[in-house]
Amino acid sequence: KAGVTQTPRYLIKTRGQQVTLSCSPISGHRSVSWYQQTPGQGLQFLFEYFSETQRNKGNFPGRFSGRQFSNSRSEMNVSTLELGDSALYLCASSLGGKKETQYFGPGTRLLVL
């Protein structure tokens, strides 16, 4: 079974631009969660989607948004990029039940200049 895939793997943007990251979950998984990882803040939960609906949300500003498609693939969008948005963005998928284990993708490394 193929694992979680994320595209692109690396991205360089400038301040003020917007970016869209993509995540394809493991086949059969209906839940996709997004995390931001930075050296200073560690791993922080952004949001989780299940069956095309946002089910959980972390404490990030509205510039961070996401969506999920009917095939469970998910996209994350960050508008008006700031230098502090430079991070590794990780996506994780699971079956979506209350106690299902999450499996992580390799991440997208975003650098904002």
Add this chain to the structure above:
Amino acid sequence: GEDVEQSLFLSVREGDSSVINCTYTDSSSTYLYWYKQEPGAGLQLLTYIFSNMDMKQDQRLTVLLNKKDKHLSLRIADTQTGDSAIYFCAEVSETSYDKVIFGPGTSLSVIP
């Protein structure tokens, strides 16, 4: 609120055992996880333990849970240089679905 803490660094000699510790605050935690992250890579699930268990062993890995003290540990027997990585402790609480709370990670360095 929910919080997970870990020591940030650990250094051991090859062949020795490594013990990575973690404490958490959410008493409704149901699942506790250990993830490994190698440089430039995503997170790899190593093992997990249910909150109603005390111990779980999986080859070189032993997880111990003290629910009373909210303390979790990961022991790696016969540590190898390939075990050098960052190890994250994480919890999922009874009140959430897929919101996983991670610790800051422990950077394990294995000295040949």
